[in-house]
Amino acid sequence: SRREKNIRPLLQERLPDTHFRLLELAGRLGDRLDVPVYAVGGFVRDILLGRPNLDLDVVVEGDGIAFARALADELGGRMRAHHKFKTAVVIFPAWESERQRGDNGIPDAAPPALPVAGDASNEATAEAAHRAAERPEQRIDVATARPEYYEYPAALPTVELSSIKMDLYRRDFTINAQAVQLNGAHFGRLVDFFGAQRDMKDKVIRVLHSLSFVEDPTRILRAIRFEKRYDFRIGAQCERLIKNALQLGMMDRLSGARLFHELKLIFDEKAPLPCIRRMEDYDILRLIHPLLKLNPAKMDVLTELERVLHWYRLLYLSPAPEPWMLYLLGLCGNGKYLDVAAVTDRLAFSRKVRQDFLTLRENVREVYNLLNLWMQRDGSMSGLNNLLSPIAPEGILYLMARAKTEDARKHISYYLTRLRGETPDITGNDLLAMGISAGPAYGRVLRRVLAAKLDGLARTRAAQLDLAHELLREETAREALAAEVGPGG
Ligand code: CTP
CATH class of the missing domain: 3.30.460.10 (Beta Polymerase, domain 2)
Structure with a gap:
């Protein structure tokens, strides 16, 4: 009409x-x-x-x-x-x-x-x-x-x-x-x-003409994104055209940059999981790279990731994580390094983003194992802080989602909400006032003071100043010893 x-x-x-x-x-x-x-x-x-x-x-x-x-x-x-x-x-x-x-x-x-x-x-x-x-x-x-x-x-x-x-x-x-x-x-x-x-x-996603997806394959991902965002339905004819375009290999024609951009938009949605599931329906994840294919274990992790991300956002914790990093970590599952690297290449990551992502993934896998050791043998807050502080927030949320036990999850959440922002109550200026000239010893001393604070061994500023004095004496003694023994000794 x-x-x-x-x-x-x-x-x-x-x-x-x-x-x-x-x-x-x-x-x-x-x-x-x-x-x-x-x-x-x-x-x-x-x-x-x-x-x-x-x-x-x-x-x-x-x-x-x-x-x-x-x-x-x-x-x-x-x-x-x-x-x-x-x-x-x-x-x-x-x-x-x-x-x-x-x-x-x-x-x-x-x-x-x-x-x-x-x-x-x-x-x-x-x-x-x-x-x-x-x-x-x-x-x-x-x-x-x-x-x-x-x-x-x-x-x-x-x-x-x-x-x-x-x-x-x-x-x-x-x-x-x-x-x-x-x-x-x-x-x-x-x-x-x-x-x-x-x-x-009718709440239906419909294209204007039959060549739409061939003209621009990013529209396949856009169709999925809008379907889930608005709770619409990809129409029957539209679905046939999507399957047809996929069969014609249109995903392979998409440049890495455009594909990554579309995926990021999906991961930025309020509920990316239904989009991911829908991509799997159409076999799109495998077509992007076989490593990304969904399975029940991955689905569990992704569900948990979404919960953890939601929790983190509700608390307004910062820095804000990049959702794509989280979801991509989840989709890569336990894949081999070289396969993950191939995914980053398919998505045309810049050299820096590629390096950051691959490093994050390696670090996360290592810390995942160390965390279990820490629970069995250490349990100290300073130990937890040392383990997690080098990891980007996306990696920590991923670890939390994959935690084996409720206990492990609680420790990670404690790190995020309580430990992460902690600093010693003394500063370099205090050390300077003790008559020591600035140098690498400063960092070492302040780190050990923070560790003592986290472990409840030096809660007050006064206690931390005492500890700093003691540690500086130790440092001085070590330097004197090093000077006596000489280089290479
Ligand atoms: N458009 C298109 N084909 C694309 C991308 C965009 O036809 N591959 C058209 C659509 O008409 C769309 C408009 O360009 O409405 C603007 O696109 P975009 O800025 O990506 O956003 P929105 O449709 O507003 O979607 P969003 O709400 O996700 O920003």
Whole structure:
């Protein structure tokens, strides 16, 4: 059905006021430049599905770069153009919402421009500029809909040839191929050429044409990601096209960088596990690399990983872990070093990321065994700290997920929540005050003081100072001995 739908009320209700006004401003600018302007893609999808998504993508039927330049002027921001693709990004200081401003006035145009350096003539301007500098930046992507780039069958009626339609037709799924016009007279007009409204009602992921996955195999992973994120269903025809594309070896055609980027997006989802399971359904994990194939043991570890990651995030512990590292550790399971290295090569890791990942994995495997030894023979907090402190947080969470016993898990969680942030209550300055000149002994002494503190042997600062004195005497005696015996002695 071609009944026109206007979603202005939805936009008003579901967007922060600042974003709504921004859309209006873009529409007015389109009117002034006499070009149709649309918000498109994920922004429209998420408004309709009631999920906040503030990434604004705009398509202009006309000169997108000229529009972006004018928009940047209007917003007191800057613009970067990609002339080859006729796209641009506008970057500007984010608008404060009504609530943050504490009044009802919404700026109709740009905040005051930054004063020239050294210009102290207007304190109010300087102060506004200062606030502007602290405000986060916002970006709007602008693209040009280019009818001249497409060839149309001569028989199509001209009304079907609008360039916005062609722009939307190049996109991945119907739900991502909707637009909302922003021009004043049409503000809020929903543009849906491909039945997205029906698909959203049926909760189905559907492509626009049968070559979609062959044109861009990353869409296979995107289909899975959207299916799980929105609790939709990949449609039957869509599923056949995915299987077909996989059979044609399209996964192998994907560059490592694009594949890794898509996988990272999956691991960044709220619930990557259903996506991973779905990838396994389609045999995609094996197609990426045989080592990644799922099995029940891995599935158990991944489930545990997700729980542990959730726990870590609930506690707001820092630093924030990289989910992809965790999930990839899980998917590599007990694989051989060379196979894991081959996975990093398939995903085109940079030399540094590759080295970091492989080292992390080796360290984790070693510490996994040492941890059991520590539990049997040591049990001291300083011993635990020594074991875990060299390991990146992703590795520690992985160890926690794989812990053999509830006891081991508790120790690791104790390390993360209590031990990790601990420092001695004395510093190098205290050692300096003891009359010792700075040197490698400092690090050794402070480490031993920390160990004593963690083990409850020197809880107070006074006790730690006493211990430092003692250790420094030891150090001095050792140095004297070394000097007496001489090099090589
Ligand atoms: N798109 C596409 N094919 C791709 C990637 C993107 O057709 N392989 C189109 C879709 O219309 C999509 C838009 O480009 O809506 C923007 O893509 P992207 O920025 O990746 O994000 P979103 O769809 O907004 O998804 P997300 O919510 O994950 O950011």
